[in-house]
Amino acid sequence: VYWLMAETLITMERGLYQLAGVDAGDVWRTVRISERVLQSADTVSLTLTSLDGSELPTFAPGQYLSVGVTLPDGARQIRQYSLCSIPSSADWRISVKRISGTPDGEVSNFLYNNVFEGQELSVTTPFGDLTMPDDNSPLLLASAGIGCTPMIGMLNHLVDTGAQRSVSVIHADRSIADHAHRAELSTLVDKIPAATLHRWYEDLGTHVAFGSVHEGRADLQDIAVEPDTQAFLCGPMPFMLAMRASLLERDVPAQNIHYEVFGPDSWANT
Template sequence: MLSDKSRPVIEATLPLVGSRIGAITPKFYARLFAAHPELLDGVFSRSNQRSGNQQQALAGSIATFAAHLVNNPDSLPEAVLSRIAHRHASLGITEPQYQVVYEHLFAAIAEDLADVITTEIAEAWTEVYWLMADALIKIEKDLYSIQANSKMWSPWRVAAKAPAGTGAMTFTLEPADDTPITPALPGQYVSVKVKLPEGLHQVRQYSLSGDAGTSRTFTTKLDDGGEVSPVLHHSVEVGDVLQISNPYGEITLREGEGPIVLASAGIGCTPTASILRSLAESGSGRRVLVLHAESTLDSWALRGQMTDDVERLEGAELKLWLEEPRAGSFEGFMSLREVDLPADASLYLCGPLPFMKNIRNEAINAGIPATRIHYEVFGPDIWLAS
């Protein structure tokens, strides 16, 4: 844990470093990619770099971790670390890369805070960094060790490609070699690596939207301004081979008998659809409340799958919000105030960040403890920094 020597230094300098970390991280990434341009080929997302989301996510995670150490010196923020570690493992991050990050991050800190930084401050923040790095390295090693294989990437052939609502596509994959397959848990995701027209590789995480276990089906929304989804939608065909990671993600269906609320918006329905499918396949007797928000009924990517699975479950109920309402739906944006939430429910949440923030706040106000609210973020987790 944070040493007695470093704690007062971090406590005193956290407001300053916290206020500057948003300026420090762009300098860090500039240094990192200048020294290691290969990291932009199949590890870091160019889109997230351009948007600033990756910088914001890193800044948020560092500030959150340091603040936790100050306020809780004998523990670590396990939820934050777990989410980051799963994302790192899905990208194949290894222990030596943490030393590379340290070198360039602290060079950026020294540059930005040159007028105030001292040896004592540098040593204290070095301790914070390595406490976080060592915790992540341990979790990531554990995640790698439970996989059925030691490969970062395995070849999977596209067995089917089908439209899924307006602007979305579902890809069903089959193994292209004999690599042992790690069974996926409902709600997990895989990384998909594609080769762009200029030859560079880019990676995106996609929630598995169909059956869990050893099958691999994911659904992706077309982002015309993106780099990966246009390749998947327009260039990848049945019979092509994609490079896929093992499954990761800690937002999975928890065991138990209590009621479940699955709340999603747009393409955020993919992990909740996987959880719903697993409940239907097992013939679960749990009460399940499925909440989904969409612009139009035709835009709902997994409409058929989710409505069929709700009908298969005796204790399941579906409520729908549409900006262009149909009979039986609510109009506009989802609100839990329009729903009779089951007592002792666990909430699984996925969708755009403003949607998740609003629904999480409403759920807490309705009496659902934060510990029973589980959310999945697509891309860098900028929730930490907001």
């Protein structure tokens, strides 16, 4: 049984290498940071460029890459970050939110505090199966906090390809100041003719709710969910579970609800 399982996993992995167009196991490359931009107080985006100026491979919108770093204590650590750039562009871009807590997140704080323009970074080829169907089905993209990154990648792709399909974008955050990629999100949605944006902030500060900007926790009550909608969710588990329950109530079939968990997937068997 052990060898049957091993063979199954080895075959799956071989398939992933083939799909990515790389030799088995040969997934790491060194890139240079060509731009570093603060997207919110806690989130920094890093644009990654090849060392020889050649174009980096394209990726499917929604995919992520792994970043490998050697921490000051000598430990090598690997973490995943979703690509949020235009998939057809020559460079890649990721956004990293530093995690403050007890203890602070190791790699996110290392990248936030130590990685700047001109430095090199070890990253993998893009992988991941949170990818959009390339048809005309309506999309619903719902994210919370740093879960916005795969959605920004998808929206960049939709704008780049002149998509006409219907897209409902939902984003929830603690506050307007915490919302990474806030201005870019609005600009991208404005460029898609049939797209709408709804935002929820737990704390609106001195602002008042208006139009599609709401105070409180995100809910889908007043959002039109079209037939055959393909929904993509990314954010903390309670957010994704609430969105999924609302979508199921609105008759979106479970197989049309796709999600990315930014950590161990405790939802995989539910």
